[in-house]
Amino acid sequence: MRPGAPQRIGCKVMRKLTPDKLEAGMVLAKPILRGSAVFLGEGSVLSEGVISRLQSMEINYVYVEGLAEQPIPLDEALASLDARFGNSGDSEPMARIKRIVHEYIVDLYE
Amino acid sequence: MSEPININTMRRKVESINALPTVPSTLKHISSMLENPQLSIEELGRFISNDPALTSKILKMVNSAAYGFPNRISSISHAIMLLGLNVVRGLLLGVSVFELMQKNIAGLWEHSMGCAVVSRWIAQKHEFKEPEEVSICGLLHDIGKVILILHFPAEYEQAQEKARSEGIALHEAEKVFFDATHADVGSWLAQKWRFPINLVEALEYHHRPQLSQQATLETAIVHVSDVLVRARGIGIDCEARVPDADPDAWKLLRLSDDDVKDILAELEETAFLETEID
Numbered sequence: 001m002r003p004g005a006p007q008r009i010g011c012k013v014m015r016k017l018t019p020d021k022l023e024a025g026m027v028l029a030k031p032i033l034r035g036s037a038v039f040l041g042e043g044s045v046l047s048e049g050v051i052s053r054l055q056s057m058e059i060n061y062v063y064v065e066g067l068a069e070q071p072i073p074l075d076e077a078l079a080s081l082d083a084r085f086g087n088s089g090d091s092e093p094m095a096r097i098k099r100i101v102h103e104y105i106v107d108l109y110e
Numbered sequence: 111m112s113e114p115i116n117i118n119t120m121r122r123k124v125e126s127i128n129a130l131p132t133v134p135s136t137l138k139h140i141s142s143m144l145e146n147p148q149l150s151i152e153e154l155g156r157f158i159s160n161d162p163a164l165t166s167k168i169l170k171m172v173n174s175a176a177y178g179f180p181n182r183i184s185s186i187s188h189a190i191m192l193l194g195l196n197v198v199r200g201l202l203l204g205v206s207v208f209e210l211m212q213k214n215i216a217g218l219w220e221h222s223m224g225c226a227v228v229s230r231w232i233a234q235k236h237e238f239k240e241p242e243e244v245s246i247c248g249l250l251h252d253i254g255k256v257i258l259i260l261h262f263p264a265e266y267e268q269a270q271e272k273a274r275s276e277g278i279a280l281h282e283a284e285k286v287f288f289d290a291t292h293a294d295v296g297s298w299l300a301q302k303w304r305f306p307i308n309l310v311e312a313l314e315y316h317h318r319p320q321l322s323q324q325a326t327l328e329t330a331i332v333h334v335s336d337v338l339v340r341a342r343g344i345g346i347d348c349e350a351r352v353p354d355a356d357p358d359a360w361k362l363l364r365l366s367d368d369d370v371k372d373i374l375a376e377l378e379e380t381a382f383l384e385t386e387i388d
Binding site: 015059068084085091092093100101104 | 338341352354360370374375
């Protein structure tokens with residue numbers, strides 16, 4: 001896989017974070033490599049110590065399991081989606097785009 | 111109501127960007143540098159490297175999720191080597207122009223970054239050799255808005271207000287006050303700054319992708335990226351509605367439901383970028 005290619009493997013939910021956003025207790029969703037060697041394996045739980053080491057390494061981002069906390073409640077998010085689409089959600093391809101974004105937003109709250 | 115501003119007047123004014131008092135001197139410098147057909151990699155690298163603020167902004171961009179290189183790029187010369195001259199020229203414009211915009215058009219920077227991310231994703235799917243070039247098309251597609259507001263602040267303010275109060279697209283509202291839209295303005299500048307034809311067309315036709323002759327795929331990518339980013343709610347404040355996607359452009363990209371969800375997941379990252387750029 002090329003660097004930076006989209007990373008949503010199967011239905012595993014993960015977030016891509018810059019090292020400064022890491023918090024203790026987060027679980028790695030993908031291994032961290034140094035050269036060709038695994039530095040930290042998938043499933044590792046991050047501790048404060050590990051995080052500060054990661055922050056001192058030249059890493060752009062890491063993948064952790066789980067979803068980000070959402071800033072607004074689900075019904076509000078869906079109401080604003082409806083407002084954004086107005087009547088344009090009735091025709092193709094807009095109906096399809098709206099349905100996919102709707103499903104995506106609902107998944108974020110599960 | 112007065113007549114819309116004539117297209118020739120617009121083009122003349124827009125192209126004399128170097129003479130405009132409201133344009134910061136760094137941007138004027140960059141503009142005249144980009145006009146030089148003989149601009150070398152060394153010269154561009156030296157110009158950026160001599161400005162520590164610019165250097166750090168560009169390095170933040172290339173190291174952000176929008177460009178997605180797994181290892182840190184630590185110097186401008188390394189960035190030029192990896193990304194090529196045109197991409198770095200585009201990034202240089204992006205960071206220097208959109209900084210001006212944070213205040214004037216709320217949401218434009220986040221929207222532009224979002225389009226850069228999505229355009230790159232779709233370009234990768236379509237196996238472009240240089241997806242970063244398409245990303246630059248996404249990043250700069252609305253650059254005309256920035257230039258219009260610098261040159262014609264009063265009229266542009268009115269256009270924004272009209273879009274907001276009537277719930278219409280900004281480029282439709284622009285037509286009431288100007289004989290050309292931000293898409294035309296963007297393409298005039300892209301030509302003046304000697305960007306390749308695919309960038310010129312992607313900027314010019316991002317609302318009407320069916321008109322593109324020489325960059326059909328890139329233009330469709332930027333058009334659909336614009337729609338998807340706004341569908342996710344990352345748009346500019348005066349345009350509430352998601353614009354309709356052109357059915358042919360949408361078909362051309364062959365995006366599956368899962369593709370679109372992957373793109374939306376990738377977009378979550380741009381939220382971080384707002385804070386990273388300044």
